[in-house]
Amino acid sequence: MKQIFLLLFTFFCSLFFTQSKIDSLRLLNYEELKNKFNVYDESNKKLEAKAISQYYLSKAKKEKNILETAEGYNLIHLTEDFPLALKYVDSMAMITKNVKGDIYPARTFIIKGNLYYKYDNLKAALDNYILGLEYSKRQKNVKQIAYANMNIAYLNSYMGNNKEAAKTFRYYLLNSQNITDEYQHDQMRVSLAYCYIKINKIDSARFFIQEGLNSPFVKKNKYNMNQYLYLSGQLNLKTKNYQTAIAELTKAYNYFSSINDNNQNFVLYSLGKCYEELHNKQETIKYFTQIDAHVKETEVTFPELGDVYTVLIDYYRESGDKEKQLYYIDRFLKVDKKLDDQFRYLSTELHKKYDTPNLLQEKEDIINELKNKKTFLYASVSILILILLMFIYFYFKTKKAEKRHRKIAQDLIHLIEKRNLETIENKNDQQIEAEEPVKAESESKTIKTVPEDVAQSILKDLDTFENKRHFLKNGITLTSLAKNIKTNTAYLSEIINTHKDKNFTTYLNDLRIDYVLDQLVKDKKFRSYKLPVIAEEIGYNNVQAFSIAFKKRTGTTPSIYIKEIEKSISG
Template sequence: MQVEKTQMYRILFILIFSLYQNLCFSLSIEKFHIKDSIKATTYAKNLILNGKKNSNNVKLINGYLILSRFSNENKIIPYLDSVLIIAKEIDNREYLSDAYTYKGNHYYLKGDYLKSLDNYLLAKNFCEENSKNYNIINFNIGLLKLELENYDEAISLFLNYKSSLEQNKLTEKSNYVRCLYALAYAYNKRKDIKTSNQYLKLGFQKNVKAKNAKMHSNLLLIAGINEYNQKDYKKSLQTLAKVSGLIKTNSFDPQNLALSEYYSGKCLIKLNNSNFLKKFETIDSIIIKTKDITPELRDTYPILIDYYKKLQIKDKQLYYIERLLAVDNILYKKKSILSNQINKKYDTPILLKEKEKLISDLNSKNHILFWLLGIGSIFLAIALFLYLSNIKKVKLYKKKADFLLSNSKPSIVNNTDENFNSSTSAVVDNKIQKSKVKLSDDKFLQLSLQLEEFEKGKRFLDKNMNLDILSKELNTNRAYLSRSVNELKGKNFSQYLNELRINYIIEEIKTNTQLQKFTIASIAEYAGYNNAESFTNAFKKITSTLPSYFIKALQKNNAN
C-alpha cells in the first residue's frame, strides 16, 4: 500500500514538474510567467507543510524538488540536498537519482562542469541500467563531453540516447529534436558537414510537430555555421540573420546570439565588408554581460587586435588585449580549454609585454594607462605570492597526510576504548584529587563510565549531539558534565566531540575502500557533521592536513 502511494505521488509530481523544467537538455531553461512560478511555489510549500504534519516523506521530497526549480540560485542546492537526506532515510533510489541529476543540471548551467559530472555519475549509481533516467544522464554527460571537445565520445552517448528514444517511440517529442540538434552540432565541430546536415534535416522535420521555437532557432544556427564552412557566405549571412532575429525577439540563449553574430562577422570578413566590426562589438558586449565564453568566441579578440594593429590605433589595441586577457582568465577558471589551445601569437607573456609597450606609447596622452601597468604588476606579484604560498601549503598537507598514514591508529582522544578499561579507577581518583571544583566521587566515577559507553556506542556520530543533549541523556546538568569532561579529558566538550569524530572517521577511511570514493560532503555527514566546511576545519585543526590529501595519500599507499 505504501509503495502504491509513493508511486501515485511520484507520477503526480512528474506531471506537475514536467510543465516547468527541462531535465534532459541542460542548456538554457525556458522562461515562465510569474503567475506559474507563484502557483508552483505555493503548491510546493503546501506539500511540505502537509508532509511535515503527516510525516509524509514523499510529499516533502516533491515539495523540495519543485522549490528547487523556482527558488533563488543560492537556495537550489540546499533544497536538493534536503531531498537527498530524506530519500536516503526512506531508501528511495529513484528520488536519489532525480536529485543528483538536477544538481548536475544546476552545475552545468553555472559552467561548473566538474561538479556537474560528479553529480551525474552519482545519479547513475541509483538508477537501473538503460532506464529512462539512465539514458537522460548519459545524454547530459555527452553535453559535458561536448564542452570539453571530446566529440567522438559525445556523439556515441548522443546516438545511444537517440536509439532509446526511438525504441520507446518518442521521436515526435522535443527531447528527440534536442538530441538531433546535439548530434548536428557535434558533427559540425568534427567538420563532418554532410552528416551534420543530415541530422539538421531530420531535426527540422521532427520540429514541425514538436513546435519548439527555441529548437528551430538552434537548428537554424547550425545550418548557418555549416553554410559558412561550405564557403556559401551570402546564404550563411541570410540564415544567421534569421537566427539573430529569433533570439532577440524571444529572448533566447545570449550565447547562441553571440555565436550567430560571430559567424556573421566571419562571413563579412570573407566578403571584405567592414561591418564585421559591429558584429564583433555585439559579441564583446554579450560576453561582458554574461561572463560566458567559449574557445570559439575567444577568436573574436585576436581578429580585432590584428585589425587595429594594422590601422595603428593603439588605444583600441590595448582595450582588446585587456579584454582577451580577461576572457582567457574566464576560460581558465571554467577549465573548458587546455593551455596548448591558446593562440601562441597572443600567449599571456607576449600580451603583457605588448601591453607594457602600448602603455608606454600612450602615456603622454593618458595617465590612467600608467596606473593600469602599476596595478597589473601588483596583481601579478600578489598572484605569484599566493601561488608560492599555496605550493608550500600543499607540500605541508601532503607531509602531514603521509605522517598520519604511518601511525597504525592516531592517538587523538585521551582515554579511548583501548586504555580506558584498565585505568578508569586510577584516572578518576587522580582527577578527583586534582579537581579545582568539588565533584562527588561516586557521581564523577559514574560520569566517567557513562562517557565510556558514549564513546563505545558511537553516539558522537549524531549530528545534533551537543552538551545539552548529552547532559540530558546522562541525567545530569550541563555545567557538571562540562566540568567532568574538562577533568577527565583535559579539553572542553567541543574539542572532545570533534576529536572523537575525526579519530573515528580516520580509521573508517583507512579500512573502508568504498568510503574513500565518497565526496567530502558525504564523508562529513558520515562522521556526524552537518556540512563539509565544519568537517574539513575540524580535520585540519586536529591533523594539520585536509581530508582530501589524507584520502589521496591512502589511495597512493594502497596502489603501491
C-alpha cells in the same frame, strides 16, 4: 528606485496570477501541474511558471508528500538565478536523503550538474555528473545512467571531442525507448547534428537538421525551431553559403536575444565568422563586440572566445586605437585563464573519472555475462585459461617489444652521436645544407589565406621560438604562442600545418622530444634526473604526457633510451 519598483511589480503580478488561478490549480493533479509548468517554462513565461512551481511545492508540503516536495524544489529552482536555485537543489537533497528506491540521490547530483553547467562552472558540473552516474549504476537505474551519460557527452562536445560525443548522442537517439521524452529526444538530435557539423559529416548533419525542421514537435515550439535555424546557419557557413547562413542566423539571433538566452552568443559568433569570410571587417567587429558585452555581463564563456578576442585585438591594433586594444587584451587574458582552467580540468578528469571506469565496467559486464551463460566452474576455468594465455602472449610480446625498443634506442643514439660529431667537424657545411631545404620548402609551399608578409613574419618568429628553445616553457598553447608573436590562431595554425607538415600539438611535441634526445646523450647530469623532472624541464605537466609524446616520436620509451645511453658509455 527602478529596481525596487520592478521587484514590487513582479511580486504583485505573481500574487495576482496566483490568486486568480488558485481555484483552477486546485483541480489539477501533480502530473497536470508539471505539464502546465513545462508549457509556461518552454514559452519563456517565467512569472507564470514560477507561480505554478510555488503552488506545486506548497501542495506537496501540505500533503507531506516527500517525493512531490522534492519535485517542487526541482521545478522552482528552474525559475531562479544561481544562488537561490542552488539552495532549492540542496533542499531537494536534504529531503530525499532517507528516501529508498533507485532515483535518489543520483537524480539530485544530475540536476545539480545541470545547474552548474548552465552557469558555466564545468568543473563542478562534471563532478556532479560523475557522482550521479555512480549512484545510478549502483541502483541500476537505466534512465538516470542515460541522463548522466548524455550530460557528460555535452561536456565532451564542449571540449571538442565531438566524434566521441556523437557516439553517445546517436546511441540514445536511436535507442531511446522509455528513456527520453519528446523534448530530450529532440535535444539528442540537435546535439548530434551539431557534432556532425564540427566533424565535417555534412550529409548526416543536413539529414538530422531537416528531420528536426519537419518534426511536428519542433514546429510547435519556437525555441526548438530556432535551434535548428542556428544549426542550418552553421551548416551553410561551413559549406560557404554565406548569405543563406546570415539570413538564418539573423532570425535565430532575433529570437534568442529576445528571451536573453545564452545561445545568442553562439549565433553572434557564427554571424561574425560569416562576415569575416566575406571580408567585411565592420560587421565582424560589430558582432564580436556584442559577444564580449554579453560574456562580460553573464560570465558564461565558450571555447571560440579566444578567436573572438584575437580578431578584436588585431583590428584595434591595425586601427591604432590603443585604448580598445588594451581593453580587449585584458578581456582576453581573463577569459583565456578561465577557459584554460576548465579545459585542463576536464581533459584530465573526464578520462580519469569517466572513460577509465567505463572500461572497467565493460570488463565487469563481460565477466558477468560469461557467468550467466555457463556454470560457475566452467566460467572460472575459462577465465583462468584466458588469463594464462594472455599472460604468456603479453610476456612474449613485451619481450619482443623491449628488444625492438632497445634497437630503436641504439640506432637513435648512434645517429645523434654521428650528427653531433659532423656538426663539430663540418659546422659551416651543415649550415649551408640546413638552409637550402628550408628555402626550397618555402618556395614550394603556398599559403591560401595568410598574406605573404605575414607568413614570412610568422616563420621568422617560429625560427626564434625554435632557436631560443622557447618550446621548453610550460603551458604553451596555440593561443598563447599566437599572442606572443602577435598574430591570430588561424594564421599560426595554417603556417605550421603548411610549412612544418604537422599540426601545432605535433610540432610542439616534436621540438621537445628532439631536444631531449640530444640533451640526454650530451649531458650526464640531465640524464641522471628522474623522468618526472626531465618531463618538467622540457615543458610537460606530467611524466605520462612526456612518455606518450616520446614514444610516438621515437618508437621507444625514455627509460629504455637512457639505459642504452648508459650501456654505450660504460661499454
